[in-house]
Amino acid sequence: MIIRNLLIGTTAILLTGCQGNAEPGxxxxxxxxxxxxxxxxxxxxxxxxxxFWGGEVTGDQLRFDTPEDPDGQVIAVKRFAGLxxxxxxxxxxxxxxxxxxxxxxxxxxxxxxxxPYVVIVRIGDSTLQGCGWTDAKPFTGxxxx
Numbered sequence: 001m002i003i004r005n006l007l008i009g010t011t012a013i014l015l016t017g018c019q020g021n022a023e024p025g026x027x028x029x030x031x032x033x034x035x036x037x038x039x040x041x042x043x044x045x046x047x048x049x050x051x052f053w054g055g056e057v058t059g060d061q062l063r064f065d066t067p068e069d070p071d072g073q074v075i076a077v078k079r080f081a082g083l084x085x086x087x088x089x090x091x092x093x094x095x096x097x098x099x100x101x102x103x104x105x106x107x108x109x110x111x112x113x114x115x116p117y118v119v120i121v122r123i124g125d126s127t128l129q130g131c132g133w134t135d136a137k138p139f140t141g142x143x144x145x
Contacts, residue, residue, distance in 0.1 A: 034081045037103060038117075038134055044086070044101055046119045048130025049108055053121070057088050057099065064092060064121075085117075095124035106131035113141035 038044050040059060047054035055064040055072055060079065065072030075097060077090035085102035099121045106115040108131055115131035116139070122128075133139045 032083050035083060035085055036081065037137070038081075038086045038101060040079060042134045042136065044117070044132055044134055046099065046101070046117075046121075046130055046132040047108065048119070048121070048128050049110060053128060053130070062088055062090060062097075062099070064097070092123055096122070098122045101132045111141065113139045115139045 043056050043058040045054070045056045051066065053064065053066050055062060057063075057077060060076055061074055062077045063072040063074045073092065075090045075092055077088040077097070077099075080087045080089070085100055087098060087100040089096070089098045091097060099119060101117045101119050103116065104118045106118045107113070108115070115133050116137040117132035117134075119130045119132040120127065121130065131139070
C-alpha cells in the first residue's frame with residue numbers, strides 16, 4: 001500500500017510537471033523540493049522482523065545484518081533523495097539491493113516503540129518491510145521495555 005501510494009504520488013507530480021500550463025502554486029517536478037529530512041551525513045538505522053534483519057547506512061556505506069550474519073555485510077550504495085523519502089541502491093551478494101525510507105509512523109509489531117520512518121528493502125525478488133530512525137528523529141517509547 002505504501003509503495004502503491006508513493007508510486008501514484010510520484011506519477012501525479014511527474015504528470016503535473018509535463019503540463020505546460022499548470023496553475024500557479026501547483027507543485028511540479030521543477031518546483032518540488034527534494035527530501036532533506038535524512039541528510040547525506042545522517043545515519044539511518046533500520047530494522048525489521050520475521051525474519052529479523054537490520055543495519056544502518058551512512059554516506060555511501062550500508063551495513064545489513066541478519067540472524068545468520070549478526071556482524072552484517074557492508075556494501076557500497078548510491079543515495080537518491082526523492083520528493084518524499086530517500087533510497088539507497090547497491091549489490092548484496094549477487095543480488096540488487098534497494099532500501100527506501102519514507103516518513104510515517106511505523107511499528108515493529110513487537111514493542112511499544114513508534115518509529116518515524118517506514119523502510120522497504122528489496123533484495124533480488126524478495127521484499128522486506130521494517131522501520132527506521134535517525135539521531136535527529138529517534139523512535140519513541142520506553143527504550144528498555
